[in-house]
Amino acid sequence: xxxxxxxxxxxxxxxxxxxxxxxxxxxxxxxxxxxxxxxxxxxxxxxxxxxxxxxxxxxxxxxxxxxxxxxxxxxxxxxxxxxxxxxxxxxxxxxxxxxxxxxxxxxxxxxxxxxxxxxxxxxxxxxxxxxxxxxxxxxxxxxxxxxx
Amino acid sequence: xxxxxxxxxxxxxxxxxxxxxxxxxxxxxxxxxxxxxxxxxxxxxxxxxxxxxxxxxxxxxxxxxxxxxxxxxxxxxxxxxxxxxxxxxxxxxxxxxxxxxxxxxxxxxxx
Numbered sequence: 420x421x422x423x424x425x426x427x428x429x430x431x432x433x434x435x436x437x438x439x440x441x442x443x444x445x446x447x448x449x450x451x452x453x454x455x456x457x458x459x460x461x462x463x464x465x466x467x468x469x470x471x472x473x474x475x476x477x478x479x480x481x482x483x484x485x486x487x488x489x490x491x492x493x494x495x496x497x498x499x500x501x502x503x504x505x506x507x508x509x510x511x512x513x514x515x516x517x518x519x520x521x522x523x524x525x526x527x528x529x530x531x532x533x534x535x536x537x538x539x540x541x542x543x544x545x546x547x548x549x550x551x552x553x554x555x556x557x558x559x560x561x562x563x564x565x566x567x
Numbered sequence: 568x569x570x571x572x573x574x575x576x577x578x579x580x581x582x583x584x585x586x587x588x589x590x591x592x593x594x595x596x597x598x599x600x601x602x603x604x605x606x607x608x609x610x611x612x613x614x615x616x617x618x619x620x621x622x623x624x625x626x627x628x629x630x631x632x633x634x635x636x637x638x639x640x641x642x643x644x645x646x647x648x649x650x651x652x653x654x655x656x657x658x659x660x661x662x663x664x665x666x667x668x669x670x671x672x673x674x675x676x677x678x
Contacts, residue, residue: 504640538640
C-alpha cells in the first residue's frame, strides 16, 4: 500500500519538475528563434503581423521601390532618374497635401483623370488592391506635410 | 521636241526629288508589346528611321527612354494603341516601360 501511495506522489513531483523545466526553457527557445534576446533582428528580418500598419508600410515600400522610383525618386521627392523628361516635374510625395483617398485615386486612374500630369500612368491594371492600399500606407508614413 | 525634252527633264527631277525625300524619311519598324514583353529584345535602325510601338496587351503601356541618343516618353496608351518615335541621332537607346519595369528593349541607331 505504501508503495502504491508513493508512486503517484513521485509521478506528481516528476511532472511538476518537468513542467517547471519546460516553462523555463520555452521563453529561452522563443528568444533564440527570433534573436530578440539581445535586441538584434533575426536573420530573416523583422517578423510583422500581416494586418499591421507596419507590415502594410513595409510592403508598400517595396511596391514604391519597384514601380514609382523611376519618376518620383528613391526619396519620393520627385527627383527620380526620369524626372528631367517632365514639366511639371513628378510630385514631391513627401510634401504632398493630399489625403489617402486622393493618393489611391491618382494611383488607380493616373494623372490625366485628375487633371494632373498625363505622364502619371494608371496603375489599376498592374497593381492589386492590396498593393495600392500598401502603397498609400507607405506614402502616408513618409509624408512630412505640416498638416499631417 | 524641245518642249518634250524640258517636260521629261522636269519629270525626272520630280522623281529624283521624291526618291530623295522618301530615303530621308526613313523606314518605320513596328515593335509590339504583348504579355509584358517587347516583340524583339534588340533592334538596329538607321538615323531617320522611326519605331512604332503597338500595344497588343489588354492593359496600358508607357514606353520611355532616358538614353542620351534619344530621350522620350510616349505616355500611356491602351489596347490597340500605338505611338511612334523617330530616331534622329546615332547611338544606343534603352527603351523601357514605366508600368512594367521588367520590359526592356535595346535599339542601336546607326548613322
